[in-house]
Amino acid sequence: MNRTQGAAVAAVALAVLFAGGAVTVASADRDEAPSTPVSSSADAGFARDMSVHHQQAVEMSFIVRDRTKDEEVRRLAYDIANTQANQRGMMLGWLDLWGLPKNVSGVAPMAWMGMGDMGSMDMDGALMPGMATNAQLDELRxxxxxxxxxxxxxxxxxxxRGGVHMAEGCVQKCSVDIERNLAQGMVDAQKSEMALMADMLKKRGA
Structure with missing residues (x-):
């Protein structure tokens, strides 16, 4: 998907979301959900945290693109970078339209999932589970x-693996239909890519 197509997808998704106040309930836990998510909601927390998570995936994919000539790996990296960049743009766009900040000081990553102690962990730059550390990024470079x-x-x-865990949390806790659908799509696509990467590692004797 090129940048123009990504922008079109985001525009359509945002139009669907806000046409007629497109917030629905999927369980009793979401019966009292407000029509527009608040800053402390799972919807906002997921959009913020997954945007950060996605940004690192894009960064790693661009790094490996320049570190190998293997077409299979470069093609996978291209697909991941484009998909996650587009999804990140959608999530940041939702935050803008909800009138919510993209960063909130004093709130630990994944607190909306009940993992508020994450902020106290020293993970060498890895803000959330699954994210690479600064040392690992340097090694890749x-x-x-x-x-x-x-x-x-x-x-x-x-x-x-970390992204799937977070997306599954949104599927359970988020109130906005289109955001839950996006999260479920992430779960399905990333599990498929994990299986593909296992095969690619096996081919490389790893």
């Missing part, structure tokens, strides 16, 4: 060829 491919596939597998 130094690697090349097969070494870079294997490291990227391992890091991205863990990144997807």
């Amino acid at each position: 130094r690697a090349s060829g097969r070494e870079a491919e294997v490291l990227y596939l391992k890091l991205m597998t863990e990144h997807h």
Whole structure:
């Protein structure tokens, strides 16, 4: 999907979301959900946290693109970078339209999932489970060829595992239909990519 197509998808998604106040309930837990999410809601928390999570996936994908000539890995990296950049744009757009900040000081990552102690953990720059540390990103930048491919596939597998966990949390807790649908799509797509990456690692003897 190119940038123009991504913008069109985001525009359609946002139009669907706000046409007629497109907030519905999927369980008794969401019966009292407000028509527009508040800053402390799961909807806002997921949009903020997954945007950060996605940004690192995009960064890692661009790094490996320049560290290997393997077309299979480069194609996967391109797909991940484009998909997650587009999804990130949608989530940040929702925050704008809800009139909510993209960053909130004093709120730990994934607090909306009941994981508020994450902020006290020293994970060397990895803000959330699955995210690569600063040292791992530096290692990827130094690697090349097969070494870079294997490291990227391992890091991205863990990144997807953390992303799936967070997206499943939104499926359970978010109140906005289109956001829950996006989260479920992330779960399905990233599980599929994890299986693909397992095969790619096996091919590389890792």
